[in-house]
Amino acid sequence: MADLAAPAIVAQVFDAVPLATIIIDQQGIIQAFSKRAEQMFGYSAADIVGKNIAVLTPPHVAAHHDSYLANHARTGERRIIGANRIEMARHHAGHNFPVELNVSPLNLGDRAGYVGFLRPVGGSDLQQREARSMLAELAQASRVSAMGALATAIAHELNQPLTNIANFTQGLSNLVSKQDEFKGRDEVLRILGNCSSQAVRAGQLLHRLRDFVKGGQPVTEPSRVSELVRDAAALAMINGYKRTIHMAHDIPADLPMVDVDRLQAQQVLFNLLRNAFEAVDAEHGGRHEIFISARDTGDGFVQINVEDEGPGIAQEIADSLFESFVTTKGGGMGVGLAICKQIVESYGGRIGVEQSSNLHGAAFHFTLPIVPGPTGAGD
Template sequence: MNLTSSGPAALKSFGGLDDLHALIDTVPDAMIVIDTTGQILSFSNGAERMFGYAETELIGENVSVLMPSPDRERHDSYLEHYIETSERRIIGIGRVTTARARDGATFPIDLSVGEVNLNERKAFVGFIRDLTDSKETEQQLHSLQADLAHVSRISSMGMMATSIAHELNQPLTAITNYTEAARDLLDEPNEESIAHVREALNECAAEAIRAGQIVQRLRSFISRGETTREIVSLARVVKEATALALINGDARDVDFEVMLDDADDRVLADPVQIQQVLVNLIRNALEAMDESTVKKLVISSHNNDDNMLTVTISDSGPGLDQHVAEHLFHPFISTKASGMGLGLSICNTIINAHNGKIWAEPSPLGGTDFHFTLISAKGDTNNG
């Protein structure tokens, strides 16, 4: 992760960068320096404020202590892979991800990692920005949020189809009635009937314009067009969606864990649409646990041996009311007193469009497990 520090023997033996530490500590963001084994060599003042650790507590410790699962368990293998192959997955490539503070809280960060040589020894420098309350969060995730908003509009189409059909049916039915009335009036034309025919035709024109306006609203609604599916890393989609869902800091007191199946990470999906599903489900879980004494949220995955992969979001909230659970994915059915009942319906529309299914059931954690399936794309590498 971050940059160097002075003082500690580990850093002095690495090149004696005491003079640089004072400069590093003027940077408000976190900067951490690690060696090729993942040991922390330097931990700036900004990092101390962000993570809640003192530098003296972490010098010589593995940097994975600052990561939530599954990155905590995988970090050393990521580092070894880079050293052996020079294949860049994070190093030199900025990304939005999540970090873990001393109190166990998980929060979204913008991480950039660079490689440096200190006295002919390789080290890695991480620059970390906490996105929780940052004004720059809007800019950092603007593109993703815009895409998610568009996906929400696109995905709502299935839910809105009945309503749109009803809207169009009204002017079309009126046009039919008016034209049939005009036809009947022309059977015995006279001055009065001709006046009624003109009136009926005027009404036909008005209803035709109304139908056109409905279609125009529909076209505006989906003006950016459909998105396409591709082979993507589920871990990366989950990581970015999690960062977005945690932006407001609602998970500060939540025990959050990600346990994804390493052996089956590739799925055939529209990443933005699946992020929309994950953001909805994570936000719902956090809100459900708002009054809970124990707050635990787990995202996991497993292969079903039918070329489908199941993703599960589990929470320790109060669970679902049975009546609501029976109609959970229908439009306008909400688990929240002030909810519109659109979020889960949108999730259902997205997952159905991916040839998957979504359902909910009681969770071993005490709350609710939301499951959805995606088509597995085993065999592709490139873990991003």
């Protein structure tokens, strides 16, 4: 009977697993690398075994990966252990791409380790199911927010004409009331009174609609900026941009956590990233750079920046860019940035755009509130 523990048989089983499989020790050093992992990352097992797993992650993750492993070994806190999640990985050729990842603890005999199972997001329908579900959730949130922004804009635009109608009708009513010989005066005054009261009523309904759209507090929770950026970037890059866009990050490890509704914050980042992708995609040829950074502003907020190397924003529309129905796209509706502004300002934050000093395109920036108290420390 064959010894099922024989190294040759174990190696065959390891390479037969239909997912990219990577084994690391507690220090993050790669111990085994399956054939599917070779195909996914472009490294041979001979080249990668013995290196730190951080080489397979984007630079902003690689800089802190060892500290994540050390924190898990010290505290047992599970950030990615035991649950399927979408992460960004880095190919040998230098581009980032989203993967579905599941990590489990592993006993390596005399020491602890981990085994990771990965598959690319964007292959079969089954592999894309979770990503499509998340994109559908964001799309639904975008539609709801767009309708809210539309309702607010309509309420604002119609309020003044309705006020004028009520005032003019009341003025005309006053003039008619002074004409004693005006035939049918009482009936005209009744009709004018109805016109005025209905205009006032319509204005009050619009005020209530605007207050309803603007009102209501989001469900907030402490969130790590690095995770918000990671999740939004993974979703934004799914639809074909990973081969033409290189995304770099500068998210400090000690950045305070922010107190936001995660889906709303991701919606803002998602919108800004897709705008940036479309801006650089319009600049023909080659690969393009997107740079995401974050910093503590020192006044209770974290500022997140999204910079691109596209054509930038013309100064004449920069100040009005976040208003409803203002757009730089030929087929755009001009509500995406208005949605971003509405979300950011609901947290007391600010949003704006300027020229990027790094990439010379547009540099969008917005702020989110830091979690008050000790919970806010550390990203």
